[in-house]
Amino acid sequence: MNILRNMEQQPGAFEGMDPFLEDVAEQIQYKPVRDEIKSELAAHIEDRKAEYAGQGLEYDKAWEKALEDMGDAVEIGVRLNEAHRLQRNQTVVALVMALASIGIIGNIRLMLVENLGIWFSGLFYFLCGITIFAIMYYNGYQRLVKNIKKINIIILAVLGVYLGLFFVQRQLYSVFSFRLTSMSIVFALELLSIPAVLGMAYLNRNKRYRPFLLVTALTAAIVSIAAWLTGSYTLVSHLVLIIAVYAALLYMIVKGMLAGKPGRQVGWWILSLGTVAAVFVLSFPGNWKYELEQCFYPEKIVSDYWDDAYNSILIKDLLGKAVPVGTVPLSREERMGYYTDAWYFDDLDEFHYEYKMQFKDENNIMLEDILPQHYQNNYRITYWILKYGWLPAVVLLGIILAAYGMLVRMVSKVKNKMGKILAFSCVLTLILQTVFYFMGNMGYQFGWFCNFPFISEGFCSIITNMILVGLACSAYRYDRVVKEGKKGYMVSST
């Protein structure tokens, strides 16, 4: 657009400049920035030409000399391309695909070995997730930056509508069924709100208290509505939201991204975190004592073989028997004890014992029969250790750690502050989920609902986490071509 404005001011000038500017532009691979660069160079050439003309040179000579002063168009273009090229990060993309492949292979194994046909739908979500990752990778960062306010409003609006429906539904039907259906939506919105909330904070970074007020208001609203809707079912996502948002906000303070004195900002940060934590604790409909005991002292609250406290006790006991390589060695009696739960519950009634044994031959009890229900989702790491041994599990965990290590390295390389904070928050969200999942798999389960990003629970989790990782990779990809405006908002070159 600017180049056209310049043309109007200097009739005929543009024609002469055109081949030079085109030669420069052709070297720049990212086409959306070409016009802006051409415009800047055109203004320079015209200024120089005007000076020469003012010194008495003829129009054509002035023009020629101004172009000559600029130097070699190709060299300039090549060097400008260095500053404006899209950054490729194939290693990170390959590692994310490797993680998804671990999840897909797990699903295929379930279909083939355990004949669970239902896991076809899981594969479908993996394919959707990979497609969404590609879309986010190519468009996510720029779209988020441009529409960040709208995204926050949509997240709050959807949660608000769900809250309304929740109250109406509670009057009409059972709360439980509604909670199950809304779990996925709440989980996804909570995690996706993390970069959106931090993006809003960054856009208001020069307005002293506003970033803290915005983060407090948005996080408190989202987490309290989510807690009301799903309670302890998505306790981990509530916690991930709070931890990720406040860790990233602290990161912004430490890196000097917010205006004002750091000491005062830390004070605001503590006040904001305290407010959100208080709102969350008060709005949480579950029992905190129960949640903490389930995580750290499951034996205190275990009541029957169906609850998660028992699962933690069971897997801790089994992990203690795992070997470096190979399936955990268990005697026939041990298998019987674990399968019927009689190893832990001394007062197990006869009905339960007979009920369980009617499905199994006591000589043919497998590891999969012993493990908690839904082990294929909730205890994937535990299963690797017990089925293949510690060493193969460590290798798989090594791949996962390498992927996260590469993601962290990628974030550290992002120079654009907005991109850095968004990528940081997305990667932190993935890491926190993995930490909670790992804790659960070692027998320290917090809350009810836990996911292993890219690997387990291939429904809502895979899509949400692919959006997050796609956004982080996208921030790195467009790091050199998306810029910040002087007024504090983002100006995309597209």
Next chain:
Amino acid sequence: MDKKLMNISISMLLLRLLEEQDRYGYELIKELEARSENVFSLKEGTLYPILHTLELEGAVEGYEKAAETGRTRKYYHITKKGLKLLAEKKKEWDTYQKAVNHVIGGMEYEYSTEYGTAAWGF
């Protein structure tokens, strides 16, 4: 001068000029030429990759502004990070300059600078 060294010193000089006030590319070139008595008379197009790299690093911010003639120009504004970078570059340059002077001027240079003369080894 070595190209890389030239770029480092030019980026330092550009930051110094922007420390005074916001400027556009052509203005920077003119100012650079005038103050260096045409020593820094580089091919003008090569200024922009340096400016754009500084912008990428967050040392300067670009914004568009219409000039009195109505022509739209891209101005550059030095950021806090740019000021910090300038201070670092100045320090590096001082170290470099001293080292070169020591080698070229030897002990005589040190003696002469100690007594306040600007002469090189005389």
